[in-house]
Amino acid sequence: MSSSHDKPVDPNQVVLWSDDYEGHDVISTRTFGFWMYILSDGMLFATLFAAYGVLSYSHSYYTGPTPAQFVAPWYTFIQTMALFLSVLAYGFSMASLKTGSKAGVINGIMASMVLGIVFVGLDIHDVLRMISIGVTPEVSGGLSAFYALTQVHAAHIFVGLIWMLVMLYQILRKGFTEDVVGRLISLRMFWQFQAVMWVFIYVFVYLWGYMS
Amino acid sequence: MLVNVPGPWSPLLGRLALSEIPYTNPILAPLFVVIVLAGIALVAAITYYGKWGYLWKEWFTTVDHKKLGVMYIILGLVMLFRGFIDGLMMRTQQMLAVGPGDNGMKAMGAIHGYLTPFHFGQIYSAHGLIMILLAATPLLVGIMNIIVPLQIGARDMAYPYLNALGLWITAAAVFLIMISLFVGDFSHNGWFGYAPIFELAYSPGVGVDYWIWTLELVALGTTLGSINFLATVVKMRAPGMTWSRLPIFTWSAVSANIIALTSFPCLQVALALVGADRYLGTHFFTAGFGGNLMLYTNLFWLWGHPEVYFVILPAFGMISEIIPAFSEKPIFGYTAMVLATFAIAGVSWIVWLHHFFTMGMGPYVSTEFSIATMLVGIPTGVKVFNWAATMYKGRLTFSAAMLWAIGALFLLLIGGLTGMMLSIPAVNYMVHNSVFVVAHFHMMLLCIVYAVFGAVIFWFPKVFGFKLNEAWGKIMFWLFSAGTFLVFFPMFMLGFMGETRRLDWPFDPHWAVWFDVQEIGIVVYVLSVLAFLWMIYVSIRDRAHHRVGADAWGTSRSLEWLTDSPVPFYNYAMVPHINARDEAAWRREHGFSQSRPDHFAAIHMPNNTGVAVYIGALTFVIGFGLTWRIWWLTVAALILTVLIMIYRSGKGDPGYVISAEEMEKLDRESRQNMSDGQQHLPKGGGYTGGTVTAYSAAASDQRPQGTPPGNSRPLS
Numbered sequence: 001m002s003s004s005h006d007k008p009v010d011p012n013q014v015v016l017w018s019d020d021y022e023g024h025d026v027i028s029t030r031t032f033g034f035w036m037y038i039l040s041d042g043m044l045f046a047t048l049f050a051a052y053g054v055l056s057y058s059h060s061y062y063t064g065p066t067p068a069q070f071v072a073p074w075y076t077f078i079q080t081m082a083l084f085l086s087v088l089a090y091g092f093s094m095a096s097l098k099t100g101s102k103a104g105v106i107n108g109i110m111a112s113m114v115l116g117i118v119f120v121g122l123d124i125h126d127v128l129r130m131i132s133i134g135v136t137p138e139v140s141g142g143l144s145a146f147y148a149l150t151q152v153h154a155a156h157i158f159v160g161l162i163w164m165l166v167m168l169y170q171i172l173r174k175g176f177t178e179d180v181v182g183r184l185i186s187l188r189m190f191w192q193f194q195a196v197m198w199v200f201i202y203v204f205v206y207l208w209g210y211m212s
Numbered sequence: 213m214l215v216n217v218p219g220p221w222s223p224l225l226g227r228l229a230l231s232e233i234p235y236t237n238p239i240l241a242p243l244f245v246v247i248v249l250a251g252i253a254l255v256a257a258i259t260y261y262g263k264w265g266y267l268w269k270e271w272f273t274t275v276d277h278k279k280l281g282v283m284y285i286i287l288g289l290v291m292l293f294r295g296f297i298d299g300l301m302m303r304t305q306q307m308l309a310v311g312p313g314d315n316g317m318k319a320m321g322a323i324h325g326y327l328t329p330f331h332f333g334q335i336y337s338a339h340g341l342i343m344i345l346l347a348a349t350p351l352l353v354g355i356m357n358i359i360v361p362l363q364i365g366a367r368d369m370a371y372p373y374l375n376a377l378g379l380w381i382t383a384a385a386v387f388l389i390m391i392s393l394f395v396g397d398f399s400h401n402g403w404f405g406y407a408p409i410f411e412l413a414y415s416p417g418v419g420v421d422y423w424i425w426t427l428e429l430v431a432l433g434t435t436l437g438s439i440n441f442l443a444t445v446v447k448m449r450a451p452g453m454t455w456s457r458l459p460i461f462t463w464s465a466v467s468a469n470i471i472a473l474t475s476f477p478c479l480q481v482a483l484a485l486v487g488a489d490r491y492l493g494t495h496f497f498t499a500g501f502g503g504n505l506m507l508y509t510n511l512f513w514l515w516g517h518p519e520v521y522f523v524i525l526p527a528f529g530m531i532s533e534i535i536p537a538f539s540e541k542p543i544f545g546y547t548a549m550v551l552a553t554f555a556i557a558g559v560s561w562i563v564w565l566h567h568f569f570t571m572g573m574g575p576y577v578s579t580e581f582s583i584a585t586m587l588v589g590i591p592t593g594v595k596v597f598n599w600a601a602t603m604y605k606g607r608l609t610f611s612a613a614m615l616w617a618i619g620a621l622f623l624l625l626i627g628g629l630t631g632m633m634l635s636i637p638a639v640n641y642m643v644h645n646s647v648f649v650v651a652h653f654h655m656m657l658l659c660i661v662y663a664v665f666g667a668v669i670f671w672f673p674k675v676f677g678f679k680l681n682e683a684w685g686k687i688m689f690w691l692f693s694a695g696t697f698l699v700f701f702p703m704f705m706l707g708f709m710g711e712t713r714r715l716d717w718p719f720d721p722h723w724a725v726w727f728d729v730q731e732i733g734i735v736v737y738v739l740s741v742l743a744f745l746w747m748i749y750v751s752i753r754d755r756a757h758h759r760v761g762a763d764a765w766g767t768s769r770s771l772e773w774l775t776d777s778p779v780p781f782y783n784y785a786m787v788p789h790i791n792a793r794d795e796a797a798w799r800r801e802h803g804f805s806q807s808r809p810d811h812f813a814a815i816h817m818p819n820n821t822g823v824a825v826y827i828g829a830l831t832f833v834i835g836f837g838l839t840w841r842i843w844w845l846t847v848a849a850l851i852l853t854v855l856i857m858i859y860r861s862g863k864g865d866p867g868y869v870i871s872a873e874e875m876e877k878l879d880r881e882s883r884q885n886m887s888d889g890q891q892h893l894p895k896g897g898g899y900t901g902g903t904v905t906a907y908s909a910a911a912s913d914q915r916p917q918g919t920p921p922g923n924s925r926p927l928s
Binding site: 009 | 213367370371435438439440442443446447448450451452473474475476477478480481482485488489492493494495496498500501502503504507510511514786787788789791799802803804807809811813816854858861862864
């Protein structure tokens with residue numbers, strides 16, 4: 001047991017109530033909670049990667065095409081660059097937040113959004129191309145896993161774009177309140193995390209798939 | 213993309229049709245009438261007494277962690293009852309159906325017993341899902357919700373609104389599984405689902421869809437809750453509440469919620485992929501086209517085993533709070549206890565394969581998982597010995613809560629030892645999918661139920677300001693224990709005699725006598741349910757005589773016993789400063805137990821909000837729409853949900869401030885409200901057998917049993 005139970009206590013010195021307790025820091029609490037969410041999102045992707053790994057044997061593609069026959073690593077490389085530049089633009093936006101520049105933040109987010117839209121547009125175009133050559137999720141377990149992993153990521157990017165739109169509105173409407181700044185920081189974590197996930201997808205699904 | 217479903221489908225109603233209502237079923241139709249009548253009576257009573265406004269303002273829209281916790285517990289108890297009725301029906305079916313020949317009730321359409329195999333399959337599937345995810349989980353989350361912020365000296369959870377959202381999404385899952393009784397069918401593939409039987413080709417009905425979306429909703433609600441718990445404990449501890457002073461129950465909540473946060477996404481993905489197979493025609497788990505059946509089983513149990521520890525660890529935490537309080541000793545081996553908790557949480561991730569050794573993964577992999585499973589026994593053993601050492605030479609009071617806690621230890625022992633047997637692959641091959649396994653995991657889950665009943669009795673006075681009736685608590689304990697013995701010991705034997713699980717027709721007449729014994733056991737369980745209801749009734753009737761002070765049991769140890777009972781909505785008038793590991797005991801021992809803050813400060817509280825209720829209702833609509841493939845409804849509800857979220861995000865919650873003068877007034881009122889409790893002396897032992905003094909520390913220590921040790925000292 002802790003030794004504090006045994007020590008003699010001076011009743012005039014003991015502190016029983018916290019007089020100067022300010023309560024928790026809202027932004028730090030919120031950021032921590034969002035970090036926890038990111039952890040669970042990481043598990044979600046990990047599970048999808050596990051499913052992709054199990055369903056990427058040659059027999060997983062049944063008699064249908066394998067990734068080597070339909071992925072286009074250079075095309076996807078453009079997506080990669082768009083997403084990375086988008087994260088960079090968001091980083092500039094957050095740098096402007098430190099100086100309190102509304103214009104800087106808004107320009108950064110808008111640039112980030114445009115690049116994100118490029119990413120999603122290229123993804124949709126790629127999916128339509130694959131479907132047109134008969135590469136659909138119904139063909140085989142392997143293709144099901146391919147689509148699940150890549151399109152769940154794309155859905156995350158789509159949600160991030162909606163979030164940016166909402167944040168643009170809130171910045172213009174309310175300025176940098178505690179709520180808005182907290183959300184901008186969470187969005188940064190979300191956006192960077194999606195880029196990190198994309199690195200894994202690009203390497204393991206597109207590059208590796210192309211080579212195998 | 214979308215697959216064509218067998219049977220009719222219309223754009224407006226999806227697969228929903230009048231013929232999906234089982235109004236000809238001789239069991240469900242009368243039940244439906246009864247429930248509708250009871251519902252009408254309830255609504256009429258609330259309207260007659262004009263309580264709608266009260267319910268809406270004080271309960272449905274609340275963000276107060278204590279009220280949300282109470283609602284979680286009520287939800288859990290209702291579902292515990294529903295799951296129990298399922299168990300009662302299964303036991304009765306097996307008793308009636310046992311033996312060769314067809315002995316069924318033809319009027320019910322059954323060849324054996326009184327249930328058709330399809331109906332029986334739905335019952336055992338619903339029983340498993342309900343008991344684990346909609347009874348045990350809400351009960352534990354509810355108790356954590358109430359106690360964790362109190363134990364760390366916080367005013368509320370880190371995200372009060374998210375907390376409400378978690379409750380209402382869980383409630384949506386409950387409504388979804390309840391409505392599956394009367395609209396369509398439920399899954400008959402067992403609570404964990406078998407690949408590929410849950411594929412659309414083999415289960416063309418809506419049962420599996422109900423199963424998917426119920427699980428998805430409860431997984432979502434629990435994940436949100438786990439984020440909240442972790443942020444609360446990490447960020448909102450009162451000054452002085454260092455990690456080495458955190459109460460054991462809070463530690464167990466931390467470990468359990470780390471498990472929930474990381475494991476529930478696996479379940480969500482596994483079920484989403486089942487959904488993709490059924491809705492989009494993919495081939496994740498199909499038998500052909502490159503699908504992999506065992507991938508599903510692996511992903512499910514990758515969540516499933518951590519989930520088992522997600523529910524058992526808070527139960528261990530509850531036992532760790534109850535036993536010291538009624539042994540009048542601090543917990544033995546605090547550090548070892550915390551380390552053991554986290555060891556169990558860590559090992560939980562590397563044992564999932566023991567649920568299906570028969571997959572045939574070869575001796576090396578089997579050995580790894582076998583040894584990992586055996587490792588769980590070490591930290592669990594540490595815990596059991598620590599509890600025993602806490603009781604050793606303590607001043608034991610065998611109150612109702614203590615009986616439940618000790619009962620839980622016995623079940624843990626039986627469940628743990630049979631678990632060790634099952635961890636040996638050679639044994640596991642013999643008894644796989646037999647009722648021996650079923651009896652084993654019921655021992656573990658009943659260990660949780662025992663801990664929960666103990667915790668409810670233990671913390672009830674903290675939340676409501678009066679104690680539950682001790683005598684009826686003990687009667688319920690003995691009835692429940694007798695029921696447990698009569699139902700599950702025959703089940704262990706039947707497992708060795710070769711009965712496989714989920715038999716709607718146990719064909720071997722030699723089993724008949726054991727089914728009869730089990731039926732007697734389930735009747736005893738019914739009596740214990742009645743005793744529980746009577747305990748609640750008697751306690752509420754006599755509440756004026758059982759009022760308590762802040763320290764309801766007189767021997768309590770952790771921080772939550774400092775504040776008033778019932779806990780005021782702001783928890784602590786002034787945030788306490790923590791001086792020791794067991795702060796309440798420390799203050800009692802040093803003569804500060806009557807100390808109250810003499811000056812106050814303004815505090816900031818969150819506003820109530822109806823948004824969580826609306827979003828909960830919409831998630832139910834989404835689940836229902838997806839189940840019946842009513843696309844317009846699903847999409848509309850989804851868009852509406854997003855819009856409401858964006859709207860609330862724009863509006864924000866400024867909260868409100870209670871001034872220092874107002875706080876002083878509230879604190880005075882709260883103390884007066886509790887003043888009955890000041891003269892209260894807890895009676896040890898009580899109704900059935902008095903108390904046993906195991907050891908008296910000093911000859912001069914002759915105070916009556918259960919009297920707070922520090923009470924006689926003068927206040928400084």
